[in-house]
């Protein structure tokens with residue numbers, strides 16, 4: 001790590017865990033979470049709007065700054081191997097994240113970065129022990145296509161061996177799936193998950209039932225939102 005990297009500061013909304021990774025490839029695995037503040041998108045169904053929505057939240061109230069050293073020390077106080085960096089959009093802070101990811105991997109952790117796929121990862125942040133879970137936003141997010149679809153960033157993420165996870169809303173299911181099909185044709189992620197949108201268990205369960213066949217015909221995987229089933233939409237899980 002360069003000398004200054006561990007004093008670099010990150011805008012953090014919360015750290016929590018160990019809890020269970022609720023989505024995607026490591027579903028059900030114990031994990032520590034670092035949720036960074038700020039996002040470059042404005043999805044209408046976002047379940048973490050306090051990381052970016054200044055019209056509804058005082059972001060200062062929901063933000064603390066932590067150094068890379070503090071965050072990596074916190075992670076090392078737990079034996080939990082998996083650390084999930086989420087947001088917001090964590091790659092907005094990737095200059096500072098390089099040092100954090102290096103420190104975590106050097107400490108024996110595996111790192112997952114949850115990203116919306118609009119920002120190409122720096123070469124320095126890619127590497128063994130780090131995986132990007134890319135969740136490209138579809139039309140149902142309410143965000144304009146030019147903001148949410150960045151083909152060059154997606155190509156870089158495919159090249160970095162990332163996986164892809166589409167959040168599909170029940171009301172816009174057909175349009176979301178058609179867009180997901182097109183996106184995967186253009187950007188061949190090695191594995192694709194469908195995940196229902198929802199912050200309550202009944203909504204997630206209904207979504208899972210409606211999506212199961214669509215995942216199967218495409219050879220894609222389906223993920224629930226385990227943390228919603230277990231803890232509802234409580235922060236800190």
Ligand SMILES: Nc1nc2[nH]cc(C(=O)O)c2c(=O)[nH]1
Nearest residue numbers: 020021022023086114227237
């Ligand atoms: N348990 C749990 N699993 C998660 N997987 C992705 C999360 C996220 O907020 O990005 C998340 C979360 O907030 N909690």
Ligand code: SF4
Nearest residue numbers: 039041043046088116
């Ligand atoms: S990209 Fe993620 S954090 Fe950002 S607004 Fe959309 S759902 Fe929320």
